[in-house]
Structures are given as C-alpha cells and as structure tokens.
Amino acid sequence: MIAIVAADTRDAYGDVEGVFLPVGVAVFVLVAAAIVSTVWRGRRRAAPRERHDNRPLEAAAAVLLVVIAGVLVAVSFSAEDRVGEARGKPALHVRVVAAKWRWRFEYPGRGIAIQGTEDRVPTLVVPAGADIEVEGVSIDVVHAFWIPELRFQRELFARRPTRFTLRFERPGHLSSPRCSFYCGLRHQDMRFGVEVLAPQEFRAWLRSRGAGA
C-alpha cells in the first residue's frame, strides 16, 4: 500500500497543548505573583499612589495581548487543518451507528457488523498505521463518539452523517472510548472498546469473519 499522510489526532492535540499549557501556567504564575506581591507591599502603605491611569502601559499591554492571542490562534489553526481530514485513499471504511444506549460497527462491503448490547460493550476492530474513514450516525438522540486515547470527539446525529478520518499508530486495546454527549437514562453505560491490530493480523481477522481483505 502507498504510504498515506498521517492524520494522527494525538499529534495535533500534542502540538497545541505543548504551547497552550506552558503559556497558561506562565500567565497564571505571573499574574498571581503580581497580585500577591502588590497586596503584601500595600498592606503597610499609609498614603495610596495618586496616578489613575497609564496610557502607554495599557497600549503596550494591549499589543502584547494581541501578539499572545495571535500566536495561540496560529498554533491552533495549523493543528486544526490536520485533524480528522482524509489525506489520501483510506485503507478501511467503517460505519458507526449510535443508539440509546449501545453501539454498532459496520464494515460496508465486507458483511461484518459488530453489535453491542445493554450488557456487552462492543469492540471496534481496526488496523494500525492506516487511515480509517468513519461515517457516524445516530438513530435517535444526539450521541458523541469520543476516543480519549486519540484526543478526538464528534457528535452524531440522526439523518445527518458525520464523516472523519482516524489513524491508530500502534497495535493495542483502548478501553476508554465512550459516548460523551448526554443521551438519557443509561448514558454512562454507553461505552465501547477499540482493538488495534497489526495489518497482517487485521487481514486474518477479516478472513476469520468471512470477509475478503
């Protein structure tokens, strides 16, 4: 198979977090320190300062804030372009059907459907290192497809298909995925698993389920 440009949502998330987290922590520490130190020094002052504004300082602060906001927007936008978008021909097409309060995963053209029940959490089986095109729908209320391990989430609606492309880099089992959009009585039980298989194992799995690879 020809190499396809990765659409790994974890990388995009990590790039943004890598800027937002240190900036946020730094701003918090600086402002909190400014508040504490001004209050500490001000406790013993008898006569307050009389100056009531400082236009150059405010203008400089405004410029600095615009620059900070500009950097945050730029970082966020450049990552946004890489999330959930298909970059080439996907290796697999999966249809996700959400209902109160269970999941169903269909592999169109391969005759496979994995159906969860109220008591059994279903497992989505996918190959590692390949782009997987997902089409998600609900058959009743709004649900959301959230894979915390991939830092990725999309709402699913009835009669309004949601399409996105995911990529799982390494084989393994993900146990956190769940419906994240509140959907009524048993919302908290609406979980699913993801089994990421090496490509040859995935082909073997397809054959074992009676589908052509």
Added chain:
Amino acid sequence: MTAAALGRGGVIGLVGSTDHKRIAMRTAVAAGAFFAAGGLLALLMRAELAQPGLQIISTGTYNALFTMHGSTMIYLFVTPFALALGLYIVPLQVGAAEVAGPRWALAGWWLYVLGGLTMYGGFLTRGGAAQATWVGFDPLSNAVHSPGEGMDMWILGVALATAGELLWGACLLATVLRHRAPHMTLLRVPVFSWTVLVTSLMVLFAFPVLIAAMGLLWVERQWGGVFGGAEGPVAYQHLFWFYGHPVVYVMFFPFVGAVAETIATFSGRRFFGYHAMIASLLLFTALSMSVWAHHMFAIDGVTVKYFSLTSIALVLPAGIEYLDMVGTLWGGAIRLTTAMLFALGFLVQFLVGGLSGIWVGSSVLDYHANNSYFVVAHFHYTLFGGSFFGLLAAVYMWWPKVTGTLLREGLGRLHFALSVLGANLTFFPMFFLGRDGMTRRVADYPESAGWGTLNLLESLGALCIALSLLVFALNVAVSLWRRRPATDDPWGGHTLEWATTSPPPRHNFTRLPPVRSYAPLDDLRHAGREQPA
C-alpha cells in the same frame, strides 16, 4: 405607585412594593433559597459520585439532579442575583430616586419567582423533574424521549424566569441611560454601573432568543414539526448557545464590577485605567455575541476557525481588565477586609477559569475536553471560583449599606478560608479526571478507571463548601440579631451610594454631592487638594 411610595409594610409592601431596593432584596432572598436547593442537589450528586458504583440514587434521579442543579444555578440564582445587585445598587450609584420602570421591575420579580416554582414543581409530577440538562437538547427533550409533565414545566419555568430577567435588563439599561444625576456623563458612571449597563445590553439581545427557543421546544413537544428535519438538532443548539454564551457574561460582569469597586475601595484609591476598562467591557460585550458555536466544535460542519478566533480574541479585553485590577492594587493602601479577601480570591480563581476557557477556545483541544469533566472544572472555576466569590465580595461590601448593620469580620475570614479550600478541592481534580476520559453527566464510573480517589476528594471539598456556607449563614444571623449599626460610609467608598443613609430612604437621597468624576466621594475627600490629572 402611591401605595408603594408610602413605603407600606405588611403583605402588600412585601409582594407589591415598587421600590427598587425592596424588589432587589426580595430577589436576593428568593435567589438565596433557590441556591440552597440547587446546592443540596449538588451535595446529593457528590455523595453518589464519591465512590464508583451506584449506591444512593438511581440514574434517572441523578439525571434530574444535575439537570435541576444547572438550571437552578443559571436561571434562578446567578443570573437573577447579578441583576438584583444591579437593581439595588445602580440607581444609588447614578444618583437616581427610582429605577426606570418600577412596575416592570416588580413584574420581573413575579415572573422570575413563578418560573422558578414552576420548574421545581416538576419534582411533584409522576415522572419527576426534567432530565434533559440545563440546555434542554433536542431531540432528547422531545415528547418521545422525555415524556411527562416535568419537562413541560421546565420549559415553562425557563421561559417565565427569563422573561422576568429580560424586564430587569430593560429597566437597568433605561436607568443608566436616562436617570443619571446632573453632571454624571456616561464617562462618569462608576465601573459597577458600567458593568451592569453592558450586561443589560447582552440580556436584551440574547434573552429573547432563549424565550423563542423555549416556545419552539414547547411546540415541538405538543405538535412536532419544528426540529424534526436533519438539521433540527443542530439548529436548536445554535439557538440555545446564542443565548447560552452571552448569559455566561451576564453571570460574570456585575461581579467583575463589584470586585472592581471592592478593590478600589480597600486599596484606598480610585479605579485604575477607567477608560481602558470601559472600552474592554464594550469589546467583551461585542465578542460575547459572536463566540457561541465554540460550544459546538464537535459538530461536523460548524465553522470552527471563526468561533475559535473570536473566542481566543477574548484574551485582549480580559487581559486589560486584569491589568486595571492589578494596577488598582499597585500602590494602594490595602485593607484586607473580608470583602477584599473575596475580591482577591475572585481574581486568582477566575484566572484559572479564564485560562482554561482560552484552552477550550482552541478547537483542537476542545475535541478532547468537550463534554468531559475538564469543562465542568472550567465553568465551575468561572462561576463558583469567579462569580460566586465576586458575589460574596459584593455582599460583604454592600451589606452595611443594605441592612444598616455590620457582618462579623472573624466569621467572614473563616467563611473565606473554608470557601477557598472547598472550591479548589472540589473543582481542581476535575481537570485531571476530564483529561483522563471521565465524561460529565454520569452517575457512575467504572472502578477500573481509577477515578475513585479524586472523586472522593471532590466530594469532601463539596462538604467543605457546604460548611463555609453554614458559617456565612451564621454570620448573617448574628449580624441581624445582634446588630452593630453601620455608619453611612463604613469603608470610605467612592461612589454615591455611600453618600446616603444606611439603609437608604425610599427615594434614596435627600441631597446629592457634586459629580465631577466616576468617584465623586473620593473627590470630596480630596477637595482643597490639587486634583490629579
């Protein structure tokens, strides 16, 4: 008007007075009662979540609890309290004898209380109270997925309460624009009254949309055909969040204003950077109307970049407001009263809420944080760590003006210490639970997830908050039963409400000092000295 003008007591005075101060006091009492109810619901939720598994309540009950907790705090407590603070203080600060449209303001109180009682009446119906979240998402809230009268009563209650709040918004806007004292130009209106002015602008633009959305939900439940199309559920979210984001600032700005006045008063100097503050409030208000779909980033087809840009742009006005707050502290002669402690607590804790708000303003980060406990942590830091602390700063500062008595400072400090401990113990761990994959609005979580310890800590924090509120209730009781009379101006305030008696007479003033700036009483103290540039 005449009956009320006499300041009549008894039942008629209680339910029919058009004095803005009495309407505001009644609203504060009603909002306090709803707050106690909504807080009890939260304690029940925290009791259930303290350990994995279902121990105390069923999932259906839990869903009613969080729906009513959120609905109470937003529609029945923080929003009406913010506006009631304006109803009491704004006419005094601008030197008016009355609120504009006093009968409209009275009608607002009736609508608000009837709305709240209607919403809570849902608990008495067979199916229990509403369970479709404070948002009332369609199609979850339609007749198929939420049968029963509880949901209908929720819709009616939200519409009634919001209509009342809309009337108050109109009265407050007209008061600031039309009832100012002689020589009080718009750029001499004190900071608190400015925050209420921009708040009422957001109320007037956003609240009618919520009332319309409730009307449409009602029609959808009775006859269908409104949100049934493929885009219907998305359309409902657009309508709702067009109200749902501005209301966040409605629940925030009056408390920013109260904190600004508190900090200026107890720093012994007038507010720093007044003009930049007003400009940033106006910019904030304009942006508030164009950020709503950042609640909808996880929907395919939403123009995420536009809403991400406008959301992150809030860094500018928010940053200027912080600069002006710190600028007021800087060089001040600081008095650490209880009101000042709560104002400082507001500044530090809201910073956590604001910075995490910029975080979820990035679409890429929100694809993970949305609907998780990260968001719950974020908005409790803004609403509890921020707005509620600002509310308490306002209560501690204006209590002597409103009641003519002083609260006890010792109990106040204990109240503050327990509040800070409780708030951070309850809400900080939620950031980590959310990042680790815990969704909001769940009664239960798997034991294997390893979230038990942090959830137990949060529940202990909630108990600590409850304890802090008992201390506050004790402080209120002591203050009212063992009165220590307050003078007209116990703190050395800057604005006109401190120029009249405590509490003020029916028509507020017998005479007004001259108004030459946004701090007329500070001007009086400096009379004879050279005025600063």
